[in-house]
């Protein structure tokens with residue numbers, strides 16, 4: 009028996025299998041979350057491994073909006089689909105990658121974006137990858153800290169407010185005082201304001217922190233008081249924004265403090281003495297009045 013034939017057949021089968029299965033989309037780049045005012049770039053990379061590229065098709069929610077067919081004319085075709093516009097002159101595709109620039113149309117641009125690649129005859133193999141894109145109104149600025157001064161003294165009362173920028177996604181504000189979160193009771197309830205705009209309900213949060221500059225937190229901090237406000241959006245850590253401001257903090261001066269306390273104690277004692285003497289005077293006056301009244305009551 010000649011095993012050479014079998015080996016040849018087996019190898020041929022392997023090569024064929026390899027050829028048939030090699031076509032695949034290596035990766036697709038679709039932004040996960042994007043602001044409705046931005047333009048986005050979508051990229052699809054594929055590995056033809058010997059196949060000839062027949063077409064690359066882009067879909068939004070199963071509706072085709074763009075096609076690249078290198079073997080036909082026209083090579084590029086756009087199809088109108090609600091929620092997006094393929095920007096003129098911003099697309100380029102070849103046998104290994106396809107890139108498009110899109111402008112968006114608000115909330116209706118949110119959806120599943122798919123890139124599908126097909127090989128040529130006789131197999132017309134298909135390969136595809138898809139990703140979700142959420143189009144939202146994202147905060148355009150860092151949180152704003154208000155009514156914070158540049159200088160404070162120990163024992164002083166401090167109150168400051170942080171506001172997030174308007175966003176269609178719920179934002180959570182967190183304060184940090186010298187790197188630590190405020191204590192219980194140092195925060196007011198968050199105030200939530202909403203306005204409808206651009207097909208979205210935009211919301212902004214305001215959070216007030218208030219506390220006395222007392223205790224270990226501040227003694228240990230040296231001469232700097234740092235307040236930081238962080239605005240975070242759930243599920244999107246990359247959208248975190250923060251603002252920090254610092255103020256100089258005059259520390260408690262021990263000598264002056266002693267003097268103050270001493271003076272305080274003295275004045276307290278003085279007040280007490282004055283009270284006693286006032287009371288004595290009052291009693292004496294009453295005694296004189298009572299005696300006088302008794303004198304007047306006596307029959308003459």
Ligand SMILES: *[C@@H]1O[C@H](CO)[C@@H](O)[C@H](O)[C@H]1NC(C)=O
Pocket residue numbers: 045046047095111
């Ligand atoms: C989006 O692209 C269009 C067309 O190129 C351009 O006019 C517009 O300014 C771009 N918008 C942004 C936010 O870059």
Ligand SMILES: *[C@@H]1O[C@H](CO)[C@@H](O)[C@H](O)[C@H]1NC(C)=O
Pocket residue numbers: 100101102103104105106107
């Ligand atoms: C295809 O285009 C990309 C840029 O989009 C480029 O990096 C790549 O080298 C091109 N490939 C070929 C085979 O021309």
Ligand SMILES: *[C@@H]1O[C@H](CO)[C@@H](O)[C@H](O)[C@H]1NC(C)=O
Pocket residue numbers: 120138139140
């Ligand atoms: C897209 O989102 C839908 C639901 O919102 C989810 O079921 C699906 O798995 C997501 N697809 C991808 C590729 O993340």
